Amino acid sequence: MSDEIESPDVLKRIRIVLSAENTGENAMQIIAVNGSPHGMAGNTGTLLRAVLDGAENAGADVETFSLANMDVHPCRGCNVCHKTGECAIKDDFQAIRNAMLKADAAVLASPNHIFNVSAQMKAFMDRCCGLLHCQALNDKYGAAVVTSGGGGEAEVEKYLLRFLRAIGCWTEGSVGAQTAQLADPARVAAVMESAQRLGADLVADIRERPAFLDQEREKTAFAERMKHLVISRKDEWPFEYAYWRKTGRL
Numbered sequence: 001m002s003d004e005i006e007s008p009d010v011l012k013r014i015r016i017v018l019s020a021e022n023t024g025e026n027a028m029q030i031i032a033v034n035g036s037p038h039g040m041a042g043n044t045g046t047l048l049r050a051v052l053d054g055a056e057n058a059g060a061d062v063e064t065f066s067l068a069n070m071d072v073h074p075c076r077g078c079n080v081c082h083k084t085g086e087c088a089i090k091d092d093f094q095a096i097r098n099a100m101l102k103a104d105a106a107v108l109a110s111p112n113h114i115f116n117v118s119a120q121m122k123a124f125m126d127r128c129c130g131l132l133h134c135q136a137l138n139d140k141y142g143a144a145v146v147t148s149g150g151g152g153e154a155e156v157e158k159y160l161l162r163f164l165r166a167i168g169c170w171t172e173g174s175v176g177a178q179t180a181q182l183a184d185p186a187r188v189a190a191v192m193e194s195a196q197r198l199g200a201d202l203v204a205d206i207r208e209r210p211a212f213l214d215q216e217r218e219k220t221a222f223a224e225r226m227k228h229l230v231i232s233r234k235d236e237w238p239f240e241y242a243y244w245r246k247t248g249r250l
Ligand SMILES: Cc1cc2nc3c(=O)[nH]c(=O)nc-3n(C[C@H](O)[C@H](O)[C@H](O)COP(=O)(O)O)c2cc1C
Pocket: 036, 037, 038, 039, 041, 042, 043, 044, 045, 111, 112, 113, 114, 115, 147, 148, 149, 150, 151, 152, 178, 179
């Protein structure tokens, strides 16, 4: 990306088509991970549902994982994933990881829990550390959904989007809402409409395969960092080194 580019907001909608348009012959798969302790019945689940409705109406198949009903333990920092490609903790993480690797796009949803994602979502994100080193979601697409009691959702949305880019996705965007908005009949329709639009835009990304110029520099710099990390640890982390080589990026 050139140095003259200064305005990410203006550039947000500029897309470079990476490959031929998806003709619809292959089903478009989106997975959603909801980190709300209230599952799909809570505020976050309600807003996420609207995003997924938008995606389904636009032609995608959607699979939702609700961490409230699942067992995803916190990372132990044992580094086994870096060495072998498999997490040492055997729980529900593997099912989500496998679905995410097969899908075209991921939607991550969380309530704001004290300026950050919920502990459930953070545990899931930490368990993705091996995927992050491998840039395993390279060139997939992502979006985020956040609700809050009274504010701060934008900060959490930004964090989730940064994480999605760090594991390799291009991010379409996010939607956030506060409890009062969701409970107000005069305001809820507008929030739900932008959530549905986000879902539809994510499907358009899968079809058109754009690169977002405003994300390119950040993504490239982070991928380079991961590549050098993996090279510097190639004897300790043979799986990750082999993965980078196998994918032809090393
Ligand atoms: C542990 C905890 C921490 C929270 N921290 C914040 C906060 O820092 N700021 C805020 O506006 N709301 C906060 N909330 C409120 C939730 O973000 C809000 O009610 C959200 O919509 C709940 O979504 P859910 O129904 O999907 O759980 C917190 C709630 C909990 C349970």
